[in-house]
Amino acid sequence: MASLKALKIRINSVKSTQKITKAMKMVAAAKLRRAQEAAIAARPYALRLERVMASLASKVTVSESSPKLLAGTGKDQVHLLIVATSERGLAGAFNSNIVRAARKKAESLEAAGKTVKIYIAGKKGRVIRRFYPSQIAHDHEMGHIKYVAFADAKAITDDIIARYEAGEFDVAHLFYARFQSALVQEPIGRQIIPVALPANDDAPVSDGGAAVEYEPDEESILADLLPRNIAIQIFGALLENAASEQGSRMTAMDNATRNAGDMIKRLSTQYNRARQAAITTELVEIISGAEALK
Amino acid sequence: MLHFELVTPEKLIRSEEVYMVVVPGTEGDFGVLEGHAPVMSTIRDGAIEVYATQGAVPEHIIVSGGFAEVNASGLTVLAEQAG
Numbered sequence: 074m075a076s077l078k079a080l081k082i083r084i085n086s087v088k089s090t091q092k093i094t095k096a097m098k099m100v101a102a103a104k105l106r107r108a109q110e111a112a113i114a115a116r117p118y119a120l121r122l123e124r125v126m127a128s129l130a131s132k133v134t135v136s137e138s139s140p141k142l143l144a145g146t147g148k149d150q151v152h153l154l155i156v157a158t159s160e161r162g163l164a165g166a167f168n169s170n171i172v173r174a175a176r177k178k179a180e181s182l183e184a185a186g187k188t189v190k191i192y193i194a195g196k197k198g199r200v201i202r203r204f205y206p207s208q209i210a211h212d213h214e215m216g217h218i219k220y221v222a223f224a225d226a227k228a229i230t231d232d233i234i235a236r237y238e239a240g241e242f243d244v245a246h247l248f249y250a251r252f253q254s255a256l257v258q259e260p261i262g263r264q265i266i267p268v269a270l271p272a273n274d275d276a277p278v279s280d281g282g283a284a285v286e287y288e289p290d291e292e293s294i295l296a297d298l299l300p301r302n303i304a305i306q307i308f309g310a311l312l313e314n315a316a317s318e319q320g321s322r323m324t325a326m327d328n329a330t331r332n333a334g335d336m337i338k339r340l341s342t343q344y345n346r347a348r349q350a351a352i353t354t355e356l357v358e359i360i361s362g363a364e365a366l367k
Numbered sequence: 368m369l370h371f372e373l374v375t376p377e378k379l380i381r382s383e384e385v386y387m388v389v390v391p392g393t394e395g396d397f398g399v400l401e402g403h404a405p406v407m408s409t410i411r412d413g414a415i416e417v418y419a420t421q422g423a424v425p426e427h428i429i430v431s432g433g434f435a436e437v438n439a440s441g442l443t444v445l446a447e448q449a450g
Binding site for chain 2: 111114115117118119121122125128129222223226227284285286287288289293294297298301304305308
């Protein structure tokens with residue numbers, strides 16, 4: 074059995090770990106609220122842009138002459154997987170879930186004979202280098218970002234679109250974790266290039282039947298809005314990721330705090346037993362010593 | 368009154384009733400009053416002029432990377448940056 078001193082040291086060490094995990098949980102909870110607010114504040118723009126895209130979609134037919142972002146490159150060979158993760162660890166399975174989703178997609182694409190390239194956005198996505206060391210297209214530095222701003226999403230988008238125009242890839246998928254609640258974050262992947270136009274059901278009716286005038290014209294507006302649409306999707310993903318990360322960390326740290334509590338309880342029992350055993354032994358020694366003198 | 372909304376990706380900046388808004392469209396400035404015909408237009412980087420009431424001194428809001436939509440419910444300006 075461990076000595077009393079060793080047990081005491083161990084209990085103290087677990088106690089200080091518990092203090093840290095508890096503090097991290099509370100920080101994550103505060104940051105989660107902020108991240109959720111940011112995600113909600115970003116919703117109106119995304120909604121309106123989608124509505125505009127939908128009503129444009131009904132006016133424009135996709136053809137060879139359409140913008141490449143819409144019509145595609147005409148090929149389906151090279152796939153770019155954009156893996157958006159967080160900058161920090163200790164967030165439960167958050168990052169590994171995203172990376173796993175991306176790897177699964179990469180495997181199924183490679184099995185279908187496609188070429189896969191990986192675009193890393195976020196430090197914790199770098200583990201994917203181990204599996205695809207020669208297929209990393211770019212590792213986007215995000216370490217300086219404290220709260221995601223649209224400009225950050227724009228920087229990624231501009232880079233990706235430049236690569237697309239240069240013919241580096243044909244299809245792009247974006248991987249991130251969708252925030253459902255502090256307990257549930259679902260890793261998802263979806264195609265962002267070529268842009269899938271939203272289905273258009275009721276947009277013309279809501280205009281009261283009046284003909285909409287386009288300045289300059291439908292095609293130019295669409296060409297102008299397509300990159301913006303991708304940027305807003307990436308921005309939305311980064312915001313969801315930020316919220317998911319904090320939610321996941323909160324849950325993970327809550328579990329860790331609880332585990333530490335259990336551990337302290339167990340070690341304390343062990344410590345007390347050892348202490349009592351020592352006292353009993355001492356008493357027995359004293360008593361038998363006294364008996365011997367009689 | 369005209370319902371005017373100014374939205375950036377980060378948040379909804381304005382949502383208010385105003386008299387008139389002058390929008391710097393790519394093909395020229397245009398003023399939007401209540402009951403304007405539906406229009407979709409890209410905006411060049413510059414200032415939107417917001418007239419709270421008729422004859423009031425306009426308020427200028429600098430926007431970049433913008434897009435304007437006028438429909439039955441009013442004017443919506445989507446801008447990458449504003450303010």
